[in-house]
Amino acid sequence: MIAINNLTFEIGARALYDEANWHIKPGEKIGLIGANGTGKTTLLKMIVGEYKPTSGTISMAKDLTMGYLNQDLLSYSSDKTILHVAMEAFERQNQLHDEIEVLLKKLETDYTEDLLxxxxxxxxxxxxxxxxxxEYKAHEILAGLGFSDAETQRKLSTFSGGWRMRVMLAKILLQAPDILLLDEPTNHLDLPSIQWLEDYLKAFDGAVIIVSHDRWFLDKVINRTVESRKGKLTVYAGNYSFYLEEKAQREEIQRGEFKNQQSKIKQEERLIERFRAKASKAKMAQSRIKALDKLERVDDVDDDNPSVNFSFRFSKQSGRHVVTLENITKKYPAIDILDHTEAIIEKGDKIALIGANGKGKSTLLRIVASADKDFTGKFETGHNVTQTFFAQHQLESLHLESQILQELQAFAPKHNETELRSILGSFLFTGDDVFKKIKVLSGGEKSRVALAKALTADANFLILDEPTNHLDIASVNILIQALKQFEGTLIVVSHDRYFLDNVANKIWFIEDQKIKIYPGTYAEYDEWQAKRKLELKGAPAPKVEKKEEKKPEPVKEQKPQSENKFQQLKKLNQDLSKMEEQMSELERAVKQFEAQLADEKLYSDANKSKEVTRNYEAKKLELGAIQLRWEALAEQIMELEA
Known part of the structure; x- marks a missing residue:
């Protein structure tokens, strides 16, 4: 379908891709992942022809049709209705419709066989x-993405950027291309729309490439994962969770290889040092020196997963009841949001406030944060509650002339520079980045600074509105780690279900203008909702059989077969030669398996990769055992020659 061969793309002196390879097959659902700055969006732009590679090729069939959703579409506007804009996807049908209308008009005055x-x-x-x-199809997709029938007749220009992006997504889906390229498609969707898009993409006949920081979404949709890292593209034959397991396994193998090789090198160096003084063994020592020089060194595993090394500090504990809502009613001129509802936030609650856009999540969050007081009912903040409220509009409070580090130092003087740099590093500001002025940052970068500030506040109650926007997967994980060790209370609105599942112990949702509460994690709530709506029982989790680890055979002590010293040495040296032949053969076999494991194509077949891994570990174990016996035998020879 699409073949990427030896692709190199350079920005100045930096190679974003260096002879990368990737073949995209029909019908594949692919997640393109990697840290910010590894070139994921750039690669999509090269595939659609917006950028040209420095070298290498991207080849595809001439009649291949592509639909590309990217963040640049946020700025698109039109005075046509969103239904009309979405239906622009049907270019030929629209052309035929207009031509038919013209012919029908002509037939009113010129009724001829030719016109008929x-x-x-x-x-x-x-x-x-x-x-x-x-038109029915357009209505169906627009409804799935959250538009009411009345809204489909509104002009596109009357909607915000996020809602306009939904219309552009609808248009691309209606085109039904051979391949969809979606760059952060869930950024401007609420949970019901994300769930609808999941189902749509799973049923879509064409291929899909998705760049997303939403792990839950990726796991639901994709069957292949491609990692962009260090200029290369590595394919994994499964979804994001499979990728994590497979990568961990590969890194464990590499880590073991490195450790074993380092151990072997030390052993060799020790034995060479002891043998080289012996004239009779000088040749063998020199041979092993040359072998050691030729040895291809294994690199240790890079740590791509930084961890949080700062802790939240707040000077006082809150009382048991953090926020009490009684008989709360909130209305707008055209819609009722809350109607005589009540709820209590207790100390230690980690609440996820979820639901469709327009149901009142942000309004309720502002009420909880005391930012909206235009309601009826009783609102009460508990004893010793100190709060911080993070929302996108908080960006306006940043001091534009301040450097990033200065902004945090002024806000959180109790934290030292090392701690603040650690927090900023978690949100992708490393090295000299911390000295950039706020005024030169993009909207996403300002959002990350504001979030970093929120995490340094002397607050025992955090109120967070979409904190994962503009964060990559690694930064979301950092935020999860930070909030897990936060000992206070929090309430968060987010459409990132993996994030919610890892930080929340209670779910709030608005139904029939009431606050409804589910006492559990998001995954438990999701399962409960599925049963509640569809009356289906979840399948039992498959049982995982534990495999017994194969233990290496104990090293047998080599006993002399004769009391004659000369005969003993002769026999031991013969045994040593045989062992060295066996070691060479095993080393060749291990290298062959290592070459297979280094080939990214292997990981497109999950069963084959597991088989090669098992065979590799068995040979490595056998090699380790014979190396131990060789060392013990060499020691005996040295003692007899002494």
């Missing part, structure tokens, strides 16, 4: 292209 034949041909083609149902 043309009309019949146009109508037939229109019917073959399913033209009579295109």
């Amino acid at each position: 034949h043309k009309l019949s041909d146009k109508q037939h083609e229109f019917e073959v292209l399913d033209g009579y149902s295109i």
Whole structure:
């Protein structure tokens, strides 16, 4: 379908990709992952032809159709209705519709056989292209993405950037291309729309490439994971969770290889040092020196997963009841949000406030944060409650002339520079980045600074509105680690279900203008909702059989077969030579398996990769055992020669 061969893309002196390879097959659902700055969006732009590679090729069929959703579409606007904009996807059907209308008009005054034949041909083609149902299809997809029937008749220009992005996504889906390239498609969707998109993409016949920081979404949709790292593209034959397991296994193998090789090198160096003084063994020592010089060194595993090394500090504990809501009613002119509802936030609660856009999540969050007081009912903040509120509008409170580090130092003087740099590093500000002025940062970068500030506040109650926006997967994990060790209380709105599942112990949702509470994690709530709506029982988790680890055979002590010293040495040296031949053969076998494991193509077949891994570990174990016996035998020879 698409073949990427020896792709190199350079920005100045830096190679973003260095002879990378990747073959995309029809029907694959692919997650393209990697840290910020590794070139994921750049790669998509090269595939669609917006960027040209420095060298290498991207080849595809001439008639291949592509749909590309990217963040640049946020700025697109039009005075046409969103239904009209979405239906622009049906280019040929729209053209035929207009031509049919013209022919029908002509027939009113010029009723000829020629016009009738043309009309019949146009109508037939229109019917073959399913033209009579295109408006229904457009309504169906727009509804799935959260638009009401009334909203489909509103002008696109009257919607915010996020809602306009939904319309562009609808248009791309309606085009039904051979391959969809989606760059952060869930950024502007609420949970119901994300769940609808998951189902749509799973049923989509074409190929899909998704760049996303939403792990839950990736796990639901993709069947292949491609990691962009250090200029290369590595394919894994499964979803994101499979990738994590497979990568951990590969890194464990590499870590073991490195450790074993380092141990072997030390052993060799020790034995060489002891043998080289012996004239009779000088040749063997020199041979092993040359072998050691030629040895291809294994690199240790890079740590791509930084951990949080700062702790939250707040000077006083809150009382048991943090926030009490009684008989709360909140209305807008056109909609009722809350109607005589109540709830209590207790000390230690980690609450996820979820639901569709327009149901009142942000309004309720502002009420809890005392930022919205235009409601009726009783609102009470508990004893010793100190709060910090993070929302996108908090960006306005940043001091534009301050450097990033200065902004945090002024806000959180109790934290030292090392701690603040650690927090900023977690949010992708490393090295000299911390000295950039706020005014030169992008909107996403300012958002990350504001979030870093929120985490340094002397607050025992955190109120967070979409804190994972503009964060990559690694930074989301950092935020999860930070909030897990936070001993206070928090309430968060987010559409990142993996994030919610890892930080929340209670779920709030608004239903029938009431606050409803589910006492559990997001995964438990999701399962409960599925049973509640569909009356289906979840399948039992498969049992995982534990495999017994194969233990290496104990090293047998080599006993002399004769009391004659000369005969003993002769026999031991023969045994040593045989062992060295066996070691060479095993080393060749291990290298062959290592070459297979280094080939990214292997990981496109999960069963084959596991088989090669098992065989590799068995040979490595056998090699380790014979190396131990060789060392013991060499020691005996040295003692007899002394």
